[in-house]
Amino acid sequence: MVMKNVGHMNAGDDETSYANNSALQVLSLPLSLSLSLLVFCSLSTDSLAILLQKGVILKALPVLDDTLRDMFAAAESCFPKIWKMVDLGCSSGPNSLFVISHILDTVEQLCRKKNFIVSNNSPEFEVFLNDLPDNDFNNLFKLISGQVFGKDKKRRCFLYGLPGSFYGRLFPSNTLHFAYSSYSLHWLSQIPKGLDRSNKENIYMARTSPREVFEAYAKQYQRDFSTFLRLRGEEMKAGGRMVLTFVGRSVEDPSCKHYSAHYTLLSQTLLDMVAEGLVKMDDLYSFNVPIYMPCVEEVKTVIQIEGSFNLEKLHVFPVRWDAQDNIINYENDLVFDKHRSGKLVANCVRAFMEPMLAAHFGSSIVDELFERYAEKMGEHLCEEKYSSYYTIVISLSRKSK
Known part of the structure; x- marks a missing residue:
């Protein structure tokens, strides 16, 4: 499976779209507990996900x-005619438009401080x-507001x-000033070569995966x-x-559950559906997710060698899996709702996984799959309420040519 064919998020702005379910990318708004409780009680699951962006x-x-300030501190006495x-x-x-607006506001402020304007x-x-x-892209451009163009x-x-x-390649040589990426670089360009059916019922690296699966994923990440x-x-x-911001690991062991x-x-969930005849075993054995979450040392090594x-x-x-976990005190078990939490996380996962799953297994199973997945996720969050994933943020500067 090559990512350019199916590696897009769910389109549009409905319940399962990426636009309405990017909370896994955007979890920890510094809201007071009282405001959080008010919002939690009054908003739907999807509205809550949008709020938490x-x-x-x-x-x-x-x-x-800091990166923009450092960039301008090293700048010469004039600003480029066009900043790209x-x-x-x-x-x-x-999310993209929020960051772009912030970057442009910051650059203009730095230009004024250095008298570039x-x-x-x-x-x-x-x-x-x-x-x-x-x-x-159509939905993205519909979201563009005057904020991007200044107050x-x-x-x-x-x-x-x-x-x-x-x-x-995306640009001509020696033309780009700044690049930003959020939650994209853990996606591989393709499913690692040589997996075939060796990963069996696992769709990603798991504790029961053979060593060659871990090696194939690591090599693909290093190449990409x-x-x-x-x-x-x-x-x-x-x-x-x-x-660059992307999902990573805090430990070197990629088999950590x-x-x-x-x-x-x-x-x-897919294996349960295989047992009921809703999914073919061969289809499950041939499906692997083209994602790799590197540890810090892997990131540093590739940067140094390249x-x-x-x-x-x-x-x-x-970052906690459950968006609600960032604004609700889960020490109070009366507040936690495993069904609501399971659905919220399942919708977030569906927003980026559905195109691949539909292309491989057929679109007819998707609704049933994620209903069951939400139940399993709710049970998991009930047992491990503080499940987290790790985000790595790096700042890079282009060396002199």
Whole structure:
């Protein structure tokens, strides 16, 4: 399975769309408990997911802001005539536009501090929104508001959709100033080569997976991330910067159950459906998820060996699976609702997994699959209420050419 064919999020803005279910990317808004309880009691599951957007992004903003300040501290006495940036893996939800607006606001403020803006003339920006060709760019552009163009709507900002894989060339050489990516780089370019049916009923790396499965995933990640860095190095100007946020591991052992539980529960759900004749065993044996969550040492090693960038900053922080867990005190068991939590997490997973599952197993099983998955997820969260995954944020600078 090649990602460019099915590696897009659910389109549109309905209940199972990515736009309405990107809470796994955006969990930890600093809301007071009283406001949180009020919101929790009055909003639907999907509205709650929308409200919780930007949380993980907000946690990563200090790295983003420091990177922009460092970039301008090293800048010469003038601002480029056109400042070009790209969001790599923008998807179709509002998160991309929130970050772009923040970046442009910050750049304008830094320009003023360094007297790069003359006669109140705003600098010109070219902003590229990149994702795979099947991404719902139409929905993304519908979400664009005046905020991207500044409060007075006088910002000279030109936005473009840029369909294509970031594992291929996207820009001419030496033209890009800044690149940003949030929750995209853990996606591989394809299912690792050589898996065939060796992973059996597992759809990802699991404790019962043979050693060659772990090796195949690790090698594919190393190839893909190295390719990504090499291509961005060709496209980016010397001194250009990248801020990349992606799902990772806090430990070196990839078989640790905490990092595969999402997919273990999903494979168990599929296995149940195999037992009932709803899914073919051969289809399950031939399905693997093209995702890899690297540990910090793997990230550092690829950056060092590839050689195009300096690693300026690296931060790791945990994020709870359940979006509600960030605003509700679960020590009070009366508040926790496993059915609501299970559905919320299942909808988030469905938003990015459905296209692949439908292409492989057929769309007719998807509703039933995620209803069962939500039940299993609710039970899991009931037993392990503090399940977390880890987010890695890195800041890179392009070496002199």
